[in-house]
Amino acid sequence: MATFLLEVGTEELPADFVDEALEQWRSRIPQSLAAHYLNPESIEFYGTPRRLAVLIWGLPPRQPDQREDIKGPPAQAAFKDGKPTKAAEGFAQKQGVDLASLEIRATEKGDFVFARKMIVGKPTAEILTQLVPEWITNLEGRRFMRWADGDLRFPRPIRWLVTLLDSEVLPIELVNGSQSCRGDRLSQGHRVLHPQPVEIPHAEEYVRVLDAASIQVNVEKRRSLIERQVEEAAAQMGGVALINPDLLEEVTNLVEYPTAVVGKFDPEFLELPPEVIITEMESHQRYFPVLKQVGSSDLLPYFITVSNGDPDKANIIVAGNERVIRARLSDGKFFFNADRAHPLESYLPKLETVTFQADLGSVRAKVDRLCRVADQIADQLKVKKRQDIQRAALLCKADLVTQMVGEFPELQGVMGEKYARASGESEAVAVAIFEHYLPKGAGDRLPETLAGQVVGLADRLDTLVSIFGLGMLPTGSSDPFALRRAANAIVNITWAANLSLNLNHLIEQVTTDFAQSFQTVMKLSLEELRQQLQDFFLQRIRTLLQEDREVDYDLVNAVLGENDPEYAERALNDLLDVRDRALFLQSIRNDGTLEKIYETVNRSSRLAAQGDLNTTSLEPTSLVNPKLFQQPSEQAFYNALVKLVPQTQIARAKRDYRKLVNALADIAPTVSQFFDGPQSVLVMDSDPDIRRNRLNLLGLLRNHARVLADFGAIVKA
Structure with a gap:
């Protein structure tokens, strides 16, 4: 080998x-x-x-030698009266095999001649x-x-x-x-x-x-060596290293022979916000900061850089890096002091000079739209005291034109929070300015304050409506405005904070405002814009339920519906309800309850589809005529439906879907008798009135189950 x-x-x-x-x-x-x-x-x-x-x-x-079977002409063309024809001879010659080695084999299209060749491995x-x-x-x-x-x-x-x-x-x-x-x-x-x-x-x-030759070619070993050296170097300074996984990956692929080197900077720079120092070290210099202790945000005046040079020249390497970080932190200190010399609100006019998108105007114009959307969200949530929300919405982008954020764009929101405090804004406003950017990426925390949640939702919804309105939908892996991430954040924030939002209504309001302001640049009609956004959000909900909440695909289909406008509208009208129903379905599948009611509901639903009853009616007294019953099983079914109505109404009003499922489980034996018991009936009776009466019984049961989900979309385990 x-x-x-x-x-x-x-x-x-x-x-x-x-x-x-x-x-x-x-x-x-x-x-x-x-x-x-x-x-x-x-x-x-x-x-x-x-x-x-x-x-x-x-x-x-x-290579190993390979046997290959090659299909030739039909047997009746290759052999006549048991003797090979010119077709057989030509095929054998072309394949380089003896005529006598040809085989006749049966195929779906009849008997054909095959040649078996030995291909010698290279x-x-x-x-x-x-x-x-x-x-x-x-x-x-x-x-x-x-x-x-x-x-x-x-x-x-x-x-x-x-x-x-x-x-x-x-x-x-x-x-x-x-x-x-x-x-x-x-x-x-x-x-x-x-x-x-x-x-x-x-x-x-x-x-x-x-x-x-001083090359560590193994990536994993090089990464582990760097991590260990950085941790040991920090410990020698009496602290712990802040090791950003992304930075560790980057540094691993910047060096071939790593040596961790400790440098220091003037303690006076510790007056800067730690986020500024850390960002400078990590993003610009590829340094590892040193914290006082695990979990602390307090820094020690040291940094650790990973050299790819001569370890014997560590002092020279350190001196060069210390000069660089001193200059960078001096700039940061100047920016910080200069920015704080003016109240945060004073930066708003400068936002007019920053373009959000060519057809959509400035960031200042976006702030105005964002403020309107935040008010609409607050209206839905019935927020009475909304001064903090309105103020945070107005100021949330002001730090974009500060010198610090101009130098370190990744500090947007972080500096806004600090400058808001320095300007005398309330703590709620300051925190909301930072939180409205959350989550910044997968696994990041979500905003915890109501003001941060509302402003974050408003910012993303404005972006989605505006960019979709210009016809710039994300395609494949191309999503320059991070619209998928924005929609995911809207859903996740709503779910995490249990916000009672009607997303359909919000889409209607915001798209109407957009159409009035940007009619000349809109690439979609108002109806097309709304439909595109609704479809987009439904796809994000589907993905989040399946991937993040680990709900089986068919159960997600059951709560969102497969090409079912009723379920799609219901999901967007109440994001909390669609989440709860999906998670509940998964739980009753896991504990076996779903299996107990599945066959009863599904069989009823399949037959009910042959009737003409709508999918929303629940009350049997106006839709079923007991005088047409021919068997006691029909009356029993009807009585069970009458008792089911209040249970379903409570379940829908209080989202207590366990009560509904328990009621469906109780009715299952009665339905089984209707189908298969000694007094069973033929649903598709020749009498159209009797047939419709029985189909309505089944349709009503289907409708009660539809309060939870479309059981027809559920795949039996």
């Missing part, structure tokens, strides 16, 4: 591409090998800023020589470039290739215009610590040889 090494050496790659490329290889290389009948024992993937590598262990020396070296260029050139990502005079595209110029099958160099070449890069056994060591090329005698020696 053989071991193959491929190393693609480059100029320093973008940090995010290293993980992306290795992930693509993890998926594609095993599939590529399997497609050529090569099944290695294991595959290892390595990457640093200057190289991507794959080490494939346990490759067979060649040497593994030959297959790899064919596949490796595809593995490299088929990688995808952002910011690809061309270099020299060729058309080869890669994130950075490719400088060397190592292509070893055991100790043999495979003749693999990447041609790029007048230049080419040929496979070799020479790799490159660390730029500073081992600038000389290194020779890899055997593929299995790759990790050892690179380690000796």
Whole structure:
């Protein structure tokens, strides 16, 4: 068995591409090998800023031989009176097999002639020589470039290739215009610590040889080493490191030989908000901040940087980084003091100079729309004292034009909260300004105050209506205005805070206002705009219930309806109710209750579909005529429905769906007698009045069950 090494050496790659490329290889290389009948024992993937590598262990020396059955002409054309015809002879000659080896086999289209061929496997070296260029050139990502005079595209110029099958160099070449890069056994060591090329005698020696050249090629080991060094360095300073997982991933792919180095800054900068210092360190300098203790936001005047240079030159590295962070924090201090010299409200006029979207005007205009939407939401929630909501809505974007947020856009909302306090705004307003941006990403916390919730909902709903109104709907992976995230946030905030919102009514109000203000740029009619938004929200609700709340897909269909406008409207009219019904259905499936009522309701619903009763009526006294009953089972069914009415009404009014399900379980034996008991009836009686009477009984039962869900959409376990 053989071991193959491929190393693609480059100029320093973008940090995010290293993980992306290795992930693509993890998926594609095993599939590529399997497609050529090569099944290695294991595959290892390595990457640093200057190289991507794959080490494939346990490759067979060649492909296994393959038997292939090839279909030929129909048997009656290939043989006549038991003797081969020219058709058979030509087929055998074309396939390179003996005429006598042809077989006749039965197929769906009759008897045909088949030839069985033995395809001799190719040497593994030959297959790899064919596949490796595809593995490299088929990688995808952002910011690809061309270099020299060729058309080869890669994130950075490719400088060397190592292509070893055991100790043999495979003749693999990447041609790029007048230049080419040929496979070799020479790799490159660390730029500073081992600038000389290194020779890899055997593929299995790759990790050892690179380690000796000060290169840690294993991404996981390099990440663990960095994390441990950073934690130890922070502990030596009497604190704990704040290790942002995203920053750790980035730093891991910025260095080949990591060394954690501690620097310090003037304690006077600790007067800055910790968010400013942390953002400066993490986003701009790739430093790890040091906290006083776990869970604290108090910082120590230290930072930890991960060097890719000579550990013996740590003092020089530290001095350079300290100069940089001092200058950056000095700028931050200046911005902070300059911004606080003016009340937050004074920045509102400057928002008129910031464009939200070309056709939608300035951010200041968006704030005005946002304020109106916040009022409409407060009206629905029957909020009487709404001064904090109105003030937070007015000021929520003011910090966008401050110097600090201009330098650190990721601090929007954070600085707004602090500047609001400094301006004498109430604590509720300050917190709401920060919270209205929440959640900022998956797993982020949601706003906890009513003002933050309302302003956050208003901001996102205005964005959705405005961008949809321009016809700029998200498609595939393209969602430049993060509309999916905005809709998800609206649903999640409503659910988490248990806000009694009628989203349909809000959509109607906001779209009407939008149409009046932006008639000339609207790309959709008012009805089309509303329908698009409703469909979009329904899809987000579906996704959130299935993925985040882990509700089975068919139960989600049952509460949202499959092409059922009644359920779709009901879901958007009451987001809390659709959530509760979905979760309740999942719970009764899990505890077995659903199975007890499923057959009764579903059988009734299927037959009721042949009648003409609407799907909303619940009262049997006006829809069923007891004088048409022919069997006691009909009367029993009718009586049970009469008793069911108040139970369903209570369940619907109080959302006590357990009461409804219990009532449906109680009626199930009665319905079973109606269908299959000694006094059962034929629903589809020849008398149209009797038939309709019985179908109405079933339709009423279906309608009671529909208060919970469309049982026809539920798949029986």
